[in-house]
Amino acid sequence: MRCEICGKKIVGKPLKTKIDSSVMEVCRECSKFGKIIREPTTPRKKSFRKPQKRSRRPMDTVYEVVEDYGRIIRTEREKRDWSREDLAERINEKVSVINRIESERMEPDIKLARKLERLLKIKLLEKFEADDLEKSEGGGFRGATIGDIARIKRG
Incomplete structure (x- = not known):
């Protein structure tokens, strides 16, 4: 370790x-x-209750916004003949937010992406299991430590 x-x-x-x-x-x-x-150094007292079945800890789920999300949103909005103002009003966001998302200068957070998915009936979020990410990041790289990033003053 x-x-x-x-x-x-x-x-x-x-x-x-x-x-x-x-x-x-x-x-x-x-x-x-x-x-x-x-x-704690003191041993735990033994319980006389029936041991409970241990359930596996649920895997953490990570969502990522798909590539080319701006084009997907703009295309679906234009199919419905909505202006950016119309879309912003329907999801209770500012027009400037819609402008930045469609130009991909801003990535929508999960909550906003779900609103857009429901309204426009599109797929913006990809689901990843945390275990899948850890396996793909393996390959002998041990990862960065705080010491790799910050210089520690010794002495």
């Missing part, structure tokens, strides 16, 4: 450390930048 701050390989067990309201697993050297969170 590698330190989430400096990226060095951690020998032994990493230290869970709270740094600016984030809990990270770090090496001993980087643990001085926050407060070490201690694991």
Whole structure:
């Protein structure tokens, strides 16, 4: 395992450390930048209740707006002979927002994309499972650590 701050390989067990309201697993050297969170040392009392079946944690779903969303929205709006003002009024948005979305200077957030999907009967959002993204990002790249981004002043 590698330190989430400096990226060095951690020998032994990493230290869970709270740094600016984030809990990270770090090496001993980087643990001085926050407060070490201690694991409870007292054993838990055994329960005599029937053990519950563990359900798998639901996978996090990530939505992304499709490529060429501006053209798709403009084409469907023009098919209905609506102006940008008409579309903006129907979804309770400003005309400037519609202008920026259609020119692809602004990507609609999930809520706005769903409004447009329902009104124009189009597909703007692609669904990804978080596990699929992690698998595709694999390939030997260990990912960036905070230490790769920020220079840490030592000493």
